[in-house]
Amino acid sequence: MxxxxxxxxxxxxxxxxxxxxxxxxxxxxxxxxxxxxxxxxxxxxxxxxxxxxxxxxxxxxxxxxxRPPPQLQNGSTITLEGETLTIRHAPTARRGVWHEGDAIHVSGDAAFLPRRVLSFMHDQAARRLPGAVHHWATRMEAKPTSIALRDVRSRWGSCTRQGRIMLSWRLVMTPPAVRDYVIIHELAHLAHFDHSQRFWQRVETFCPARKRAETWLRRHGGTLLQVGNTSTGDFLPDTGVLEDGPVASLAEW
Structure with a gap:
């Protein structure tokens, strides 16, 4: 490339x-x-x-x-499972980073605030996303061989033929219905490793609101993918897309 x-x-x-x-x-x-x-x-x-x-x-x-990339600073906002939280700097506190009410509180030097917020979000993703995958894997009778969270800006999830599921840690910022759609999408690939009609039928069996989730990702996903971004990617499913012919599904990760 x-x-x-x-x-x-x-x-x-x-x-x-x-x-x-x-x-x-x-x-x-x-x-x-x-x-x-x-x-x-x-x-x-x-x-x-x-x-x-x-x-x-x-x-x-x-x-x-x-839109400009989100800024992780005192007074700015970030979302956790779709809930908007305000970042509050508490320089004299000694609690690290904690979620209370509608805010994320960050202690210590202001220079380290962005890094500490990102660390907190990574931790939340590690706590919440694997459990959601296991929940849907049980319901779908799917058997992923491994689950990994990665710091990528180019895709929300992927699945290999060997059954390895990868999710962007930023998925923890999306509403639960959107998070579930991405997880269901990847788990459905364990039965159909393509985007055939049978694949989409399986996705919609477990996610009837698939279209609404895709619309949400197209409208808001690009902004979330910029949060704390330090990597590069080559495939963007949720931004402007133009194809030479009939437009394929924007959910092709």
């Missing part, structure tokens, strides 16, 4: 070749505005650039609509 800028525009481009892609697709990274051009196996880079140039107006609109 390489990143470059076309001679006709200053917009940075990231190229991606996918054996699963059926058509050329453009996706906008919510954190830095980089355009990812995904090419099917037989598509040329020239055809990808032509599709890019033909849709410059759409790309510019998407980039202009990007």
């Amino acid at each position: 390489t990143t470059s800028s076309d001679q006709l525009t200053s917009i940075p481009i990231r190229w991606r070749r996918s054996t699963r892609a059926r058509r050329i697709a453009l996706r906008i990274d919510p954190s830095d505005g980089i355009v990812t051009i995904t090419l099917p196996p037989r598509a040329t880079q020239g055809s990808g650039m032509a599709f890019f140039q033909a849709n410059l107006a759409w790309i510019e609109r998407q980039r202009q609509q990007r």
